[in-house]
Amino acid sequence: MTYEECQHLSKGSKHLSMYLNESGKSLPIVKLFQNSTRRHNEINEIISGVIGEYKPAIVGSYAEGFEDLDSDLDVMIFVPNFEVVDYKIEPFNINSVHCHTIQQPDERHPGYSKLSVISLDFRLFKETRDRYIYKDVKDGKNYLKNNVKECIHYTSDLPIDISIHGPAYSCIPTENLEKTALEIAPFDQVNDPKHFDFVSGISSKQWPAEAAEWKTRKRTSNWPTTKLVEHIINTGYVLAGVGSKESKESELQWRVSFNEAEQLMIESLNETQMHCLFLLKLLKRICLLNIAGKNITSYTMKTVMFLCLEEKSVGFWQPSNLVNCFYFCVSKLKSFVDRGFLPNYFIPERNQFVANEFTSDIQTKTKEYLEGFLKNQKDGISLILPSYKENTDIICSPYICQLNFIQKWLKNQLFTAYSYSVGHTLFKLYDGYNIQHIYKRCNETLDKLTTVRYRQPLIKKVQNFMGVLQYLLHREEKDRVDSDSRNKYSEYMKLSASGDLTHNPLRIATCYLDDGVKEDCLNIIRRVTDSDGQLYKQTHRQRLQQTLHRDIKALFNKSNTVYENILYTTIINDVDLVHQDPYRTIHEFEKLKDKGHVFYGYDTLILAWKECYFDVTFMPAELPVLPKPAALELCIDNSQKHISFHPFLYALLLEFLWHEKYGSVNRKKESVLEKFENYVSTASVIPNEQKSVGLNFMAYCYSLQKDTQLASRCLVRSLRLNPIRKNVAYWYMWYKKYRIKGSRELSLYSKS
Known part of the structure; x- marks a missing residue:
């Protein structure tokens, strides 16, 4: 290559690197998403460990920081109370776990193992033991089948319409599943996953014997570093519930996987290496999907990337050499396709290509396509990045990168705050x-x-x-x-x-009302009810999304000065990412606002962390402290693990009961009932189920006033809004024997 060609390649590589950074693929943004996912996994691990249930962990492209690359969200479900030990370590101490197994590598199918059972609690199983245990007549051992994943009770949280693909339960997200999934990871509304893949796995903290070579492998580069190798070895491995497609004993096999190890290696990449992996995944999705199908996957590209990183030192992986780095990886992929053998990064004896699926015809077409792609490198980049123009000037790159980073950081703050507020994990x-x-x-x-x-x-x-x-x-x-x-x-x-503004305070007010803490109780309640309730006619999530959209629009309209953007990123990098305390971060912004600076995004932060409001939730164990009408709503369905009330309607109930308890004049109570009526009549955006509960609250209040006629009318209205037998209004009328004209004509049916 001539000097001029080298200069042109270097200039083109830097240009491409700048373009990717401006497109939101800078290393700081990728790190932001990686850290967010790791934080969610840590929280789920803590809660799961305390309650002794399965542990969900987000893996794959979302965990790697490429949240917009894959349409699927991959979640690994770690099975509790299953212990796996190395086949060389016998005997071992039996503790309180439900299943003890010994891992036995399958030498005929590298990368797969069998699990011989030492002890097992058969109460875990839905059906007979023969469905999940196979007794080998040759060696007399019992082996755990990988279909045992059917017994893991997390599947009860999934919709009925699910399909099984290898080790995964795959399903299309529903409203309830999205709420459940928010326990696992934050979602950007623009990039909501189209499918959820839940994979069951049994983890072990030992390093598998099959991967012993990896620990001492001779590498041309210094990647991964000795320190990283030691860290990875301590993370152990996972046995995923799927067997080899080339084995007659696939139902007895478990695939050896290294999710945590791979994530740690991804997190060690520099920006050029991250860009290269991103381009490889784009190549797979845009160019190779229709040719190679599922024979070339995101995991294929990650494996190729790891193998290339071992060959080239860090000096090779630089922005000025990005194009060369990418095509080096593509050429390496072509060589693996040509051989029909892609070695697993940790267990190189295992071929990641499946011979009976990666047929010679598909293999030839894939190889020919890659050869053409390598010959026409200039057009290749444009093919996977259609909006990229090499000759286009990239203006004010640092400024635009700052804006992109601030935007992604704000979105990350928003969805972290919202996923915290959902609280289903803590309710467990x-x-x-x-x-x-x-x-x-x-x-x-x-x-x-x-x-x-x-x-x-x-x-x-x-x-x-x-x-x-x-x-x-x-x-x-x-x-x-x-x-x-x-x-x-x-x-x-x-x-x-x-x-927050509603959930915690109104739970406190509930206790204070029962405990007789008079003044503090009313003060808390009136912080909610003194308004007209307009704030609560939108859910917190809806208001957050609107505020974020407005702030980001203002941000990109250059409403912030360059100096203010520098201050912005300084607070993010030196305060938020260091101390990792949202309240401290907001305090720093408040100090700068007091000096006259304007920060678009500040309103989003305040709404996300300090002025957030949610439904008021109670669990069955808290039943004794609940006011009678709220307690009835919880007891009406004994399958409920918790119940949530609209904050404004529940606050009005508490205020009425406070006036009733402390003998306030009737005008005070009438004022509360007027607010009740105005709210359930005009708040069209509130779901009918919540309005129905509000009317039930009103009926109870009117009954305390001895006004049975108005109480009856509220019950009829409630039942019309929510005509089910599990509506408290139905049982009020049944047991109190209200004579309500036309009640027999009301359509009642059981909620499925």
């Missing part, structure tokens, strides 16, 4: 009615959350749980004046009061 800490047991779980969770980034909002939620639980314990005591439980209950209530 409540198990039954044993207050002491639940409190112990919450306390253990609180201790473990201290290691998690952005933990402060979660801690406030757990502290609120513990405050309510302490009050329940306090209610059972004979001496209720100055006890340890009262002091703890008061302390936790104060600590959690600022967690």
Whole structure:
């Protein structure tokens, strides 16, 4: 290559690198998504460990920071209470886990193992043991079949319309599944996954014997570093519930996988290496999908990337050499296709191409396409990046990269805040009615959350749980004046009061109303009810999305000055990403706003973390503290694990009951009922189910006023809005024997 050609290649590589950075694929943005996913996985691991359930962990492109590359969201479900040990380590101590197995590598099919069963609790199984256990007549051992994934109860959370592909349960997201999935990862509304793939796996902290060569492998480059290799070895491996497609014993085999190891290696990449992997995945999705089908996957490209990284030192992987780096990887892929053998990165004896699927015809077509792609390199880049023009000037690249980074950071803040607010994972800490047991779980969770980034909002939620639980314990005591439980209950209530505008405060007010804490109770309630309730006619998520859209639009209209953007990124890098405390980050922005600076995105942050509002949720164990009409809503369906009330309607109920308890004049109560009526009549965006509950609350309030006629009308309206037998209004009319004209004509049916 001539000097001029080298210069042109270097200039083109830098130009392409700048384009990718401006397109939102800079290393800081990728790191942002990687860290966010790791944080969510850490939280799920803590909660799952405390409650002893399966542990979900997001893996694949989302975890790698390429949230917009794949249409599928891959989630690994780690099975609890299954222990796997190396086949060389016998015997071993049996502890409290339900299943003990010994891993036995299948030498005929490298990268796959069998699990011989030492002990097993058959209460785990839905059907007979023969469905999940195979007894080999030759060696007399019992082997665990990989269809045992059917018994893992997380599948009950999935919709009925699911399909099984290899080790995965695949399904299209529904509204309920999206709520469940928010426990696992934050979603950008623009890039919501089209499918969810849930893969069951059994983890082991040992390093598998089949991958022993990887630990001492001679590498041309210094990647991965010795320190990273040591770290990876300590992460162990996973056995995924799928066998080799080329084996007659596939139902007995488990695939050896290295999810955590691969993620750590991805997180060690520099920007050029990350760009190269991104381009490889684009090549697979745009060019090779229709030719090679599922024979070339994202995992194929990741494997090729890892093997190339071992060959070339870090000096090769630079922005000025990006084009050369990419085509080096493509040429390596072509050589593997030509041989029909792609070695697994950790277990090179295993061929990732399946011979009976990657037929000679598909192999030839794929090789020919890659040869043509390599010959016409200039057009190749344009093919996978249609909007990229090599001769186009990239103006103000640092400024645009700053804006992209701020935008992605704001989105990340928003969806992290929202996923925290959903709270379904934390609700799982409540198990039954044993207050002491639940409190112990919450306390253990609180201790473990201290290691998690952005933990402060979660801690406030757990502290609120513990405050309510302490009050329940306090209610059972004979001496209720100055006890340890009262002091703890008061302390936790104060600590959690600022967690949001509605959920935590109204749970506190519920306890205060029952406890007779008169003035503080009313003050909390009126912070919600003194408004006309307009704020709560939109869900918090809807308002967040609107605010974010407005802030980002202003941001890209250059409403911030260059200097303010520098201040912005400084706070993000030096405060938020260091201290990882959203309240501290907001405080830094507030100080600069006091000096006259304008930051678009500030409103989003405030709404996400300090002025957030949610439905008010209670669990069955908290039933004793609930007002009677709220308790009835919870008890009407004994399958409910928790119940949530619209914040404004529930606050109005508390305010009415406060006036009733403390003998306020009727005008005060009538004012509350007027607000009730105005809200359920005009708030068209509120779901009918929530309006129906509000009308049930009104009926109860009117019954306290001895106004049975208005109470009856509210019940009829409630039943018309939500005509099911599990509506409290139905049972009110049934048991109270209200004579309501036309009630027999109401259509009642059971909710499926």
